Amino acid sequence: MILARLEGVSGLRERKKRETREALMTAALRLALERGLDHVRVEDIAAAAGVSPRTYNNYFASKYEAIAARHTDRVRGAVAALRARPATEPFWDALTEALTEPWARHAGEGCAAPGPELLASIRMLSTEPALRAEALRVALAADGELTAAVAERTGTDPARDLYPSLVAAAATAAVQAAVGHWLRADPPVPLVPLLREALRQLAAGLPAPLRPEET
Missing domain, CATH: 1.10.357.10 (Tetracycline Repressor, domain 2)
Incomplete structure (x- = not known):
């Protein structure tokens, strides 16, 4: 029972990570197309995806x-x-x-x-x-x-x-x-x-x- 619960938590955590990564990729492309790549900052992408710049840096090193x-x-x-x-x-x-x-x-x-x-x-x-x-x-x-x-x-x-x-x-x-x-x-x-x-x-x-x- 405990093992199954731990596996469920781990699976949920991995799904959340995939969803966050997908949201960041989507936001980065959308903002670049809307504003031009030079006018997009990491902070903008993070805000559009609903995460902090620190969280962004856990996934990607740059826009x-x-x-x-x-x-x-x-x-x-x-x-x-x-x-x-x-x-x-x-x-x-x-x-x-x-x-x-x-x-x-x-x-x-x-x-x-x-x-x-x-x-x-x-x-x-x-x-x-x-x-x-x-x-x-x-x-x-x-x-x-x-x-x-x-x-x-x-x-x-x-x-x-x-x-x-x-x-x-x-x-x-x-x-x-x-x-x-x-x-x-x-x-x-x-x-x-x-x-x-x-x-x-x-x-x-x-x-x-x-x-x-x-x-």
């Missing part, structure tokens, strides 16, 4: 980190998903499912057009120098986490073998290319099939497409 956090979460979600895939599943199938899962959850499995919040956050990440620097920092850290997960999955050693680092870098680039294509597509196309196709081509060794006269 840039709060705005880039969704990207961080997607990468970490993919790493966790890869580690949770069945051990008997073929490697590239497992990697494809793991990398598409966070995007499918955020953008929607059949979503053709980017949602306004997602589109705004990605555009902001790609145009604001400070956010681009934060996104690069996140990407470098994420590559290391994905490399470790790939190494575990394939029984390789990232300190000795090139394969896990190469796969992580190439797969990350494939996802970025697919997302970029999705953002530019006119008419809109669904994201998840694009992600799957990009990773399928990568797994196949990126064969050159047939020319019209060869089809």
Whole structure:
């Protein structure tokens, strides 16, 4: 009984932390879009989320980190998903499912057009120098986490073998290319099939497409 009660309290505490983090990320993006990034302070974000600046600092080190956090979460979600895939599943199938899962959850499995919040956050990440620097920092850290997960999955050693680092870098680039294509597509196309196709081509060794006269 006592153990169950303690587990309930712990679960409630973790849920509260997730809700606070989500509120801070949402407030940071909303205020940046409304006022411009240069006119948003940490104190403003904390107030909009209903917490103190001290609480804010328990979650994020800067306003840039709060705005880039969704990207961080997607990468970490993919790493966790890869580690949770069945051990008997073929490697590239497992990697494809793991990398598409966070995007499918955020953008929607059949979503053709980017949602306004997602589109705004990605555009902001790609145009604001400070956010681009934060996104690069996140990407470098994420590559290391994905490399470790790939190494575990394939029984390789990232300190000795090139394969896990190469796969992580190439797969990350494939996802970025697919997302970029999705953002530019006119008419809109669904994201998840694009992600799957990009990773399928990568797994196949990126064969050159047939020319019209060869089809």
